[in-house]
Amino acid sequence: MSRGKIATIVIVVGFVILLLWSTLSAQRVECEVCVEFRGRRNCATASAATEDEAARSAQTTACGTLAGGMAEVVFCGDADPASRRCERR
Numbered sequence: 252m253s254r255g256k257i258a259t260i261v262i263v264v265g266f267v268i269l270l271l272w273s274t275l276s277a278q279r280v281e282c283e284v285c286v287e288f289r290g291r292r293n294c295a296t297a298s299a300a301t302e303d304e305a306a307r308s309a310q311t312t313a314c315g316t317l318a319g320g321m322a323e324v325v326f327c328g329d330a331d332p333a334s335r336r337c338e339r340r
Contacts, residue, residue, distance in 0.1 A: 282337040284309035288317040288327045294334075302337045 282305040285294040293316050297308035307328075314327035 280305045280337055280339055282306040282309045282335060284313055284332045284336075285334040286310060286313040286317060286327060286330065287333045288314065288323075288330065291317050292333065293317050298340070306332075306335055306337060 279298075279300055280302045281296060281298040282302065283294060283296045284306055285292060293313045295309045295312035297305050297312060299305040299308055310332055311324075311328055313332075314324055318324040318327045
């Protein structure tokens with residue numbers, strides 16, 4: 252294998268490692284939020300830099316399968332979750 256190919260492989264692998272590290276290091280809190288809406292329940296997990304961001308993202312994801320239409324998504328997202336569990340990573 253030529254030196255050019257080896258250098259290219261090393262650079263690509265290094266870039267992928269840097270990308271993974273920078274993405275995962277920003278995800279410091281993981282939350283699981285369960286939402287009850289219109290008689291149904293759904294739970295979702297999300298991670299983010301802060302607890303509020305992670306909980307909001309998890310609730311939005313959980314509401315996505317429960318709500319039908321934008322108005323219901325907003326209403327579901329503003330409701331208090333049935334449960335919320337967060338932990339630092």
